[in-house]
Amino acid sequence: MQVITIVQTKGGSGKTTTAMLIASAALDAGRRVTLIDGDVNAQLGRWRDSFDLAAWDGPKKPAWPDALSILSPPDSVQGLLSLLESEEAAGTDLVILDTRPGTHADTEDFCLLSDLVLIPARPVYAEWEMTHRAALWMDDLRASIAAGERFPEVRVLVIDAGPKIIDAATRDGGMSLLPKRDQDVLMEILRLDHLDVIVPHSKILEQLGFHGPLGPAAAANARAPGGRLMAEAITRQLEVAGLVLAGIDEVIPR
Numbered sequence: 001m002q003v004i005t006i007v008q009t010k011g012g013s014g015k016t017t018t019a020m021l022i023a024s025a026a027l028d029a030g031r032r033v034t035l036i037d038g039d040v041n042a043q044l045g046r047w048r049d050s051f052d053l054a055a056w057d058g059p060k061k062p063a064w065p066d067a068l069s070i071l072s073p074p075d076s077v078q079g080l081l082s083l084l085e086s087e088e089a090a091g092t093d094l095v096i097l098d099t100r101p102g103t104h105a106d107t108e109d110f111c112l113l114s115d116l117v118l119i120p121a122r123p124v125y126a127e128w129e130m131t132h133r134a135a136l137w138m139d140d141l142r143a144s145i146a147a148g149e150r151f152p153e154v155r156v157l158v159i160d161a162g163p164k165i166i167d168a169a170t171r172d173g174g175m176s177l178l179p180k181r182d183q184d185v186l187m188e189i190l191r192l193d194h195l196d197v198i199v200p201h202s203k204i205l206e207q208l209g210f211h212g213p214l215g216p217a218a219a220a221n222a223r224a225p226g227g228r229l230m231a232e233a234i235t236r237q238l239e240v241a242g243l244v245l246a247g248i249d250e251v252i253p254r
């Protein structure tokens, strides 16, 4: 079983979207997924409710996948440990912990029980400071652990990137088209340990609460008359999600 904690030092940084994206890819790969929402706003915890309440006109809304559970976090490390044990025993393949903003001790406990800590990072000047802080926080946490003790892998995931940033990161000469300070931020982020995939800015990802997990949403749209374009747009994001999952599997093999 793989356990991932998603951290950032401020809200609105793409943690929950990242959790939903990875869950979508894992479900699509036939895995059993459990999401644990450690954020006070419980946006992830309400994913199923927001999906159930969403009014889809056109395609028939698919059933919520049996392989996807959402739980609230236990209030102690011991509780989390036994929850992870029972998930493992129940055949869960992947647990994703979403966390609240800020550098809290309970988030550190989540991290220490995980195989991977993922830091979503928007490659924009205004958000570099918080990404930097999150990376330093994890360095400090690593330094506080006794030598020889297990520490999770830590990776940054570049998210919510516009086409210029994707060009800059992936195409020769693309960097020069970015304003200088965005270049600097992108280069700082890419100097951190990161997954080798960029999650684009996308309307579909902005509306994951509405669409629900991407695989069922793509299939439902593909079946609906006139739903082909939407199905294709969702499928493109599911492909990105698959690349993120492949990157994760490389870092923490199953």
Ligand SMILES: Nc1ncnc2c1ncn2[C@@H]1O[C@H](COP(=O)(O)OP(=O)(O)O)[C@@H](O)[C@H]1O
Residues within 6 Å of the ligand: 008, 010, 011, 012, 013, 014, 015, 016, 017, 018, 043, 159, 160, 161, 199, 200, 201, 202, 203, 205, 206, 207
């Ligand atoms: N790749 C993306 N494309 C478009 N919007 C995004 C993307 N990633 C995040 N967002 C948007 O950014 C906002 C904050 O993201 P969210 O995942 O809720 O952050 P957090 O959980 O850290 O508070 C949301 O409105 C979300 O839809």
Ligand SMILES: [Mg+2]
Residues within 6 Å of the ligand: 012, 015, 016, 017, 039, 041, 043, 044, 098
């Ligand atoms: Mg959130």
